[in-house]
Amino acid sequence: MSALLELVREDLRAFAGYASARRSGSNGSIWLNANESAWRNPADGGLGVNRYPEPQPEALRSRLASLYGVRAEQVLVGRGSDEAIDLLVRALCRPGQDAVVIAPPVFGMYAVSARLQGAPLVDVPLRDGGNGFEADLDAIASAAIAHGAKLVFICSPANPTGQSIAAGDLRDLARRLAGRALVVVDEAYGEYSDQPSLARDIDAQPNLAVLRTLSKAHALAAARIGCLLADASLVQVLRNCQAPYPLPSPCVQLALAGLSEPALALTRQHVQTVRGERERLRAELAACPGVRRVYPSQGNYLLVRFEDASLAFARLLAAGVVVRDMRASPQLGDALRISIGKAEENDAVLSALRTGRAAA
Template sequence: MSTAASTAQRLLRPDLREFGGYRSARSSQASGQVWLNANESAQASSADPGGGLRRYPDPQPAALREALARLYAVAPAQVLATRGSDEGIDLLLRAFCAPGQGAIVTAPPVFGMYAVCARLHGARVVEVPAEDTDAGWRSDLDAMAQAALAAAASLVFVCAPGNPTGEALEPAALAALAARLEGRALVVVDGAYAEYADAAAGADLLAAHDNLVLLRTLSKAHALAAARIGAVLASREIVGLLQRCQAPYPLAQPAVAAALAALQPAALAATAARVAQARAERARLAAALAALPAVRRVYPSQGNFLLVRCAQAQAAYDALLAAGIVVRDMRADPRLADALRISLGTPAENDAVIAALAALRRAA
């Protein structure tokens, strides 16, 4: 057994080492013409005249795993299709943190679901706050590694690009973190916004570090947020361990069909065009906002959003709402007491944001 494989086995909850998970009817390798093994309705619903929805879906559709594997340049066995990347976070907590005993490491301000899943699971959250520097937010990966070792944390969550900070993290730095924690912890790199970044952790890092786990999603760049299709990319061993903890039928068939359509060549070309426009709009919107008196600071971003500190955050928020624009109010976090997160819209929508905030100068 390799060192990385033994790492996964060591970190796996002891009570799950002999646990095989639920074996659904669709897990059977049997074949036939008349399927009477899943207690499904024998007749179609009037809402589904074709009858395709009366059958339970494949828990891990081969076509979807193969399409995701091609997209991310990994083997299909290294892909676990999930209900968005949120499910991947939850599965990792279930598998590798014993309830009430485990610990994870995060670098706030960061995506809140890491802490939410941990706390629902009874795991301790060890925070190593990112630093607000002149160059933007910076996670201290060295301090995160030290904290993981000191707390015997099994999972270190790194959001790259950072949400809500927009922080850029170099793949080489992530590789160094994984190398340092080999045999001790899994490094989970959440790449929900990876398509918008200049560089992102990918298959080459997985090949070199079997304690590395990548989370990806079709919700952002691929414009399928409502379909809830994500992926965990990891070693075959880790994928297998997580699958034991997954619900019997996690993926709805219509969502799978939408994902497969989105992963066809023409759709991927359209995605690339949307991403290119978003990156251009990110630069344009950042420059325009930074020039406004109502804006104190616009942080560099590698995502499809901008984190903006405002001279009067409530007034800015109200002005945007009055213009019919809803943005994310970040002020509940003391580190972001004057900040709003603004997702990139169409050029016209971004123009409306600029106009609404520019009007604050005239109203002052």
């Protein structure tokens, strides 16, 4: 057995999961094996939703594999990144025993999934320095070893703090934890970053996995499609732990259309627009009254500290602008996270903070 599969819970290594009708591999023209309706719903619109979908649609897996530079068998498609996070925690961590390491302040679903599984959660806080927040990778590795962690979640670009971590440093972390823990790099905002993806390093470093999503740069948040890129043996284990039919057929068709070459060209244009607006907004926010600090960001958002975050939040809301209140997060008691919108939306943010009113 590989060192990677030894990280999986022993009772799940040979777990076959639910043998759904669509996993049988059977071919035919008359489908009577899944207790489906033979008639289409009047609202079907030609989608054929009276039939169960493929558990892991091959066309979508292949398209995502091509997009991210891996093989199709290294792709697990699911309901956003959230499902992959949950599957990883459930498949690798025994309740009360196998820990999960995170670096707060960070995306909250890592901690939620760990708590639901009863997995001990180990915090290695980010350090707030002159160049922004930084992850202490040495401390993360030491904590993972000391606490017997099976999973280390690293968000890069980090949500909500915005920093990216050099690919070489993440590879070094994975090598240090080989045979001990799986290092999961969440690249949900990777399209906006200067750092290369770690996906192509999975073959050389099997205890490295990458999370990607179509919810951000690809503008498919409501379709709820994300994926885990990992060693094929781990993908197979997680497939056996996944719900039988995780991906609705209409969402798969949306995703395939959204990953066509014309759609990808438009996505790249929008990413460049966001990057330009991000730097403009960062510079102009820094000059707004009551703003203490605007952090550099590699994502499609900015983390901003205020002299009075409550007042800033209220002024924005009064102008119809909804931002993310980060004041309940560790180290962020005076901070708001502002997503990068269209130019006119960003102008409304600036107007509200400058005058307390929406832009005319």
